[in-house]
Every structure is written in C-alpha cells, then in structure tokens.
Amino acid sequence: MRVFAKLTLTELKLFLREPISAFFVLLFPALLVVILGSIPSFREPSDDLGGARVIDLYVGIAVALTLAMVAIQVTPAVLATYRERGVLRRLATTPVSPLKLLSAQLAMFGLAAIVSTALVLAVGRLAFDVRLADNFAAFVLAFLLTAAGTLAIGIFVAAVVPSGKAGNSVGTILFFPLMFFAGLWTPREVMPEVLQKIADFTPLGAGERALNEAMTGSWPSLLSATVLVGYVAVFGFLAVRSFRWS
Amino acid sequence: MTVIEVRNLRKAYGDTLAVRDVSFTVEAGEIFGILGPNGAGKTTTVESISGLRHPDGGTIRVLGRDPGDRTLRDDVGVQLQESGLPDKLTVQEALELYASFYPNPADWRALTRELGLGDKLKTPYAKLSGGQKQRLSIALALIGSPKIAILDELTTGLDPQARRDTWDLIEGVRASGVTIVLVTHFMEEAERLCDRLAVIDHGQVVALDTPAGLIAGLDTEQRIRFRPSAPVDDALLLARPEVREVHRHGSQIEVVGTGNLLHAVTSVLAVNEIIAADLRIEQASLDDAFVQLTGRSAKE
Numbered sequence: 001m002r003v004f005a006k007l008t009l010t011e012l013k014l015f016l017r018e019p020i021s022a023f024f025v026l027l028f029p030a031l032l033v034v035i036l037g038s039i040p041s042f043r044e045p046s047d048d049l050g051g052a053r054v055i056d057l058y059v060g061i062a063v064a065l066t067l068a069m070v071a072i073q074v075t076p077a078v079l080a081t082y083r084e085r086g087v088l089r090r091l092a093t094t095p096v097s098p099l100k101l102l103s104a105q106l107a108m109f110g111l112a113a114i115v116s117t118a119l120v121l122a123v124g125r126l127a128f129d130v131r132l133a134d135n136f137a138a139f140v141l142a143f144l145l146t147a148a149g150t151l152a153i154g155i156f157v158a159a160v161v162p163s164g165k166a167g168n169s170v171g172t173i174l175f176f177p178l179m180f181f182a183g184l185w186t187p188r189e190v191m192p193e194v195l196q197k198i199a200d201f202t203p204l205g206a207g208e209r210a211l212n213e214a215m216t217g218s219w220p221s222l223l224s225a226t227v228l229v230g231y232v233a234v235f236g237f238l239a240v241r242s243f244r245w246s
Numbered sequence: 247m248t249v250i251e252v253r254n255l256r257k258a259y260g261d262t263l264a265v266r267d268v269s270f271t272v273e274a275g276e277i278f279g280i281l282g283p284n285g286a287g288k289t290t291t292v293e294s295i296s297g298l299r300h301p302d303g304g305t306i307r308v309l310g311r312d313p314g315d316r317t318l319r320d321d322v323g324v325q326l327q328e329s330g331l332p333d334k335l336t337v338q339e340a341l342e343l344y345a346s347f348y349p350n351p352a353d354w355r356a357l358t359r360e361l362g363l364g365d366k367l368k369t370p371y372a373k374l375s376g377g378q379k380q381r382l383s384i385a386l387a388l389i390g391s392p393k394i395a396i397l398d399e400l401t402t403g404l405d406p407q408a409r410r411d412t413w414d415l416i417e418g419v420r421a422s423g424v425t426i427v428l429v430t431h432f433m434e435e436a437e438r439l440c441d442r443l444a445v446i447d448h449g450q451v452v453a454l455d456t457p458a459g460l461i462a463g464l465d466t467e468q469r470i471r472f473r474p475s476a477p478v479d480d481a482l483l484l485a486r487p488e489v490r491e492v493h494r495h496g497s498q499i500e501v502v503g504t505g506n507l508l509h510a511v512t513s514v515l516a517v518n519e520i521i522a523a524d525l526r527i528e529q530a531s532l533d534d535a536f537v538q539l540t541g542r543s544a545k546e
Contacts, residue, residue, distance in 0.1 A: 006346050010339060017334040086329035090386070093296055093324035095316065096347045246298075246328075 003096055007104035008111075015074075015108060025069045025112050029062040030119040037128040049189050056131075057187040059124035060212035064146060064182040064204050066116040068175055070109045071150035076157035076171045078105065081164025089246035098245050106151065113147060134217040142214040142224075146207030149228040150178075152235035153203060159243040181205035200224070203231045247274040249309055249394055249425050250295060256303030257290050264290040266449035269304075272394075277416070277426045279440030279457075281433075283542045287449040288429045289327065292396050295427070296324045309393065320349055323392035325383045327399055333372035337363055337382055340371065341389060348390035357385045360415050362408070376403040384412065388419060395419065398429040413439055433532040447540040460535040468529065470501045470511055472522035482518065486510040498524075 016022050033055070036042050042054035049057065079102070082088050088098040124130035132139075154171070161167040181188070181195075182204035188196055199205030206227040210220035220228075250272035257265040265287040272278040282288045293299045295306055297313035306313050309321055331340050341358065345351035358364050361381040366374065374382065380403050387395055400416070401409040409432075416439060420426055430436050436443055437457045445453040445460070453460055467490070480492045483501055488510040491502040501511050508527060515522055536542075 003346055006343060010335070010343055013339070014332050014334050082332070085331070086326075087331060089298070089326065090329035090331070090383075092298055093319065093322075093326065093329075094344065094347045094390070095319040097316075 004100060004104055004107075007096075007101055008107050011101075011105050011108040012111070015112065021069075021074050025066065025074060026116050026119070028069070029066045029116055030123045032065065033059060033062050033120055033123050034127065037124075043128060049187070052189075054187070055124070055128045056215075057183065057189060057212060059120060059130045060215050061183050061187065061208055062120045062124075063117050063143065063211050064208040065179065065184060066113050066120065067143075067146050067150050067207065068179055068182065068204055070113045071147065071154040072157075072175050072178060073168075073171045075105075075109060075151065075154035076161060076167035077164055078167075079155065079158035080161045080167030083158075083244065083246065084163045086246060092245055109151075110147070117143065131215070135214060135219070138214040138217070138219045139211070142207070142210035142220045145210060145220065145225060145228040145232075146204070149203045149207060149231035149235075152232045152239060156235040156239040156242070159239045178202060178204045182208040201227055203228065248272070249274045250278075250427065251307045252291070252295065252304070253306075254304035255291060255294060255301050255306060257287075257294060257299060257301050263449055265294070265301075267304075268444075268446060268449065268451055270444045270451060270454055272425060272427060274425050275420070275423060276441040277420055277428060277439050279436045279443040280427065280429045280446060281431065281436055281443050281536065282446035283431070283540055286446045286540075288446055289398060291446065292324075292398055292427065292429055293326070296322065296326070296396055298326075320390060321393045323387035323390055323395045325387035325395070325397045325400060327402075329383070330379075331371040331382075334370045336368055336370050337374070338367040340382065341385060344386050344389050350391050352389050352391045354385070354389055357388060360418070361385050362411060377405060377408050380404055381408070381412070384415075388424075392424060394425045394427065396427045396429075400428065400430070401432065401435060409435070433536060437532045445536065445539050452539045453535075457532050460539075461530050461532055463535070467502050467504060468507045468527065470503075470507060470525070470527050471495075471498055472511075472525040473497050474499060474515070475521040475523065476518075478515070478518065478520055482514050483511065486514060 036058050037055045045051050045053055082101070088101065091098045091101055121132055125132055153174070157170050157174070158167055161170055181199040181202040183191070183199070188199050188205065188209065191199065200209065200223055206224040210224040210228065213220055213224070248271045252271070253269050255265050255268040268287065268291055280288050280291060290299060294301050295308060295313055297318065300314070308318055311318050337358070341354035345354050358367065361384060363378060363381055363385065366378060371379065371382070380400070384397065384400060387397060397416075401412050404412060413435065416426060428440060440457060442454070442456055443460060444451050455463065478499065483489050483492050488505045488507045489501055489503040493500040493502070501507065503510070512522070
C-alpha cells in the first residue's frame, strides 16, 4: 500500500509536469463551460432542445470531454511511452510488479478525472445554475461506465501501438470522431436522427447520453449501459490479450 | 557456495534459437563474466536468470529458487539494456521511489556520491547524459542491497574515466560481499574485473575459465624482438625446440615460437654473453583468446 501510494504520487507529479495535458484534462473542460455559458443565447431555454438550455447539455458534454482527454488522449501515449522506454521492463526486475504501476496510473487518472468533473459541475452550478443530478448515484454510475469504456479503449490502443508517439497519434485520431458523437460540436439532441442512432453506439456518444440522462435525474438507459459495458468487455479482453511489458 | 546454477538453458524466439545449450554456475562473492559477440545469447541468458524470460528448456536456480519466484527480486539487482525511466522523473525521485520497493534499501546518497551523481539529484532523467543515465541505472540495480547484481553492458556509453570509476565501484561492491554477474564485450573490463568468464557463442558456452586460464589455453605463437649487443647466429636460436622462426629487421631480431620462449631465448643469449636491448614480448591477450574461440573480434 505504501509503495502504491508512492507510485501514485510520483505519477501525479509527472502528470502535472506536462502542463499541456494537465491543462486539457484538469481545466479545459471547465473553461469550455465558462466560454459557452458566457454566450447569452446559450443560457436561454430552447424549443429545439425540449425547453433545455444549450449550457445544460454542455455540462454533461464537458464531463465526457474530461474522460476522453484522460482515457483516449493521455493514457495511450503515457503507457506506450513507458513500454517503449523500458520503464515497465526495469520495474519487472524489482519486487514491484509493473501491474502495480499501471494501477497507480489508473488511480491517478481517475483522480484527475474526478477533480476535473467536480470543477465542471461546480462551475455549471455556480455560474450558470445548471442543476446537479437529482439522482447522484445515477450520475456516478454513468461516470464510471463511461470511464471504464473509454479507458478500455485507451489501454487497448496502448497495447497495440509500437511507440509513445504512435499512441499519441492514434489517440488524437480517435479523439475527434468520438467527441463529435459525444456532441462536442453539435449536441446529440440537435443531430439528425441517423447521427443520433450512430452516436448511441459509440463509447462517448453512449457515455454522454448516460451522463445527461443522469443529470436530469434518470438512470442510464439500458442501451447506453449495454453499449458501454460491451466496450469494456471487448476492448478490456483485447487489451489484456495483447498487452506486452517490453 | 553456488548462488546461480544454469543447466542446459535453451530459449528460442519463433524460429530463432537464441540460446542453444548454456550451463554454468556462479559462486558466492565472485565476479562472473559473460562474454560473447553480439547476438550470441548473452542478454537472453541474463534475462532468463532475472526471471524476465521463461526458458524453453533446462533449469535455472538462483539462491536455490526458481527465477520466477518474486521473493528473489528482493535479493537480485538487475541493470538491463533498454530500460529507462520517465523523462521528467528526477534522479533523486527515481532513487527514493526505487528504494521504497525494497525491505533493506541501500543509502542512495552514498550510492550517488560513489557514482558521481551527487550534483545531479534534481536533474530530470531526460536531461542526463548517456553516461549519467547508465550510472543511475547501476545505482538502481544496487539500491535494494542485493545479494546478487546482474549488470548487462555496464560501461557501454561511458567515457574511459567514468568506466574506470565504475570498475572501482564494482570492485567495492564485490568487496562488500555481493556476487556480480557481468555481461560485457570489453576485454579490458573482463580481464580487470572478472574472476571467471563464460564465453558464449551461437547460444553455447565455448569456454569457461579464469581470464588467465583462457589466455594460457591459447595455442598461439609468441614473438620476442630485441637488438643484440653482438651478432647472433640464427642456428643457435633455432637449435632450441621452443623457437620456430628467426627473422631479421635491420639490427633487430624477431624470434617466433611457442612454450617458454622467453626463457629459451635469454638462456641462449646468456651462454653467448650477448645482451638483448629493447626487448619486447608480444603476449596473447584475452582479445586473442576471444578471437580464437569465436572466430570474431568482440568489437564487431
């Protein structure tokens, strides 16, 4: 436990020493809420959105963005770099299993995602009166499902790419279409029906839907939950099968 | 006491047989060298001893345990090639982190002083020179106060001064009772440090002896050159069984032969009251032994 804490703390320090990824993970999602919330028309109830305001939707989208940053952008690059540089190989010769380092890293990323999400929710609540989920347990469930689904994909990417650079590139290539379906540019509520249907089956589309459903007080729909669990199962299995330590 | 026992080790990667048949034992307190050309199977052998590879055949015992036994990690420090650290981790953070992995860690401040890293504690890994990274790597292999240290190409990338400093350090570590397995392709290093050597080629042990024993076992010619104080008749020298050829280069004589050639030549000269000036003996080195055993130079 002492070693795990020390590893997690070390990973946290290393994460904060990469100012660009730290900014995009920890501050950018909340900043996005501030920027969008400062547009007056986004604070008006919209008939297209069934009476909701644009900013109401973007709080959920910003949470999905946080998880996408952590799981799809940062995780593959960091893990693949660790393997490429032989960090995992060196660790394998010590009493500490490389698996412990991976767990420490996931703990650190989980912590970062929680901090960033709390910031998004706080900004949404305090600045723009976005109602926090009535059903907090549903929100936690949606958050965990989305985190698990995206992390499984991120770890799978880390497992199959040859280098840290490749991990970074693949992560970026995945990030944009996945975030498109999560509604970063156009909320899914105003997407054409075909795109909505597609989005329901993408990890971040399903995740964003589950998060927004939870924000309005309902449990994640069976479809979203099933899709996310499916991503965890398939990519988790593939990641475990293909992960190499050196 | 035997601390490492390798018997008929065999390891293939796909169709490539990296280690065909390697056996040796390492005794407590010695510096045991593993020498061989690139691709001979040295690294695979030490990786198998370190528990990073599962052999396809043969047995390995380290301190009486299977290399896969995780309790061995407390007692065996390993410095491998191609193992790095995160770019932004500082020297001190790396040492403190790795020290926390072990039940009885060494004093990392003393280690860094001995390794000349004392003024680099706040430097991130990426900003270290190749030699400094190498020395940090050695420090991390020793930080757990291991009973056995396995060091793969320990001085590669070091300048000559740093290499000699590292040799002193290794001798100091051995003096404290640590058994050392050293993979190297530097003959000078092997000759200076190793008590015994296994020469590995094409996945097999082709020789196992002390450095002096390896050199003595060579069936090579010796050459003695000198300038005689008075003319010498070739026949006098050739009359001795040790002498095979006599050449003349201006005022110099070169005698080629085997066995105790020097004694043969000096006794002929003494009987004839001739003094040899500028006497030079070309002796075989570990390098020569290596070339004869493997058909290649270690520098290739």
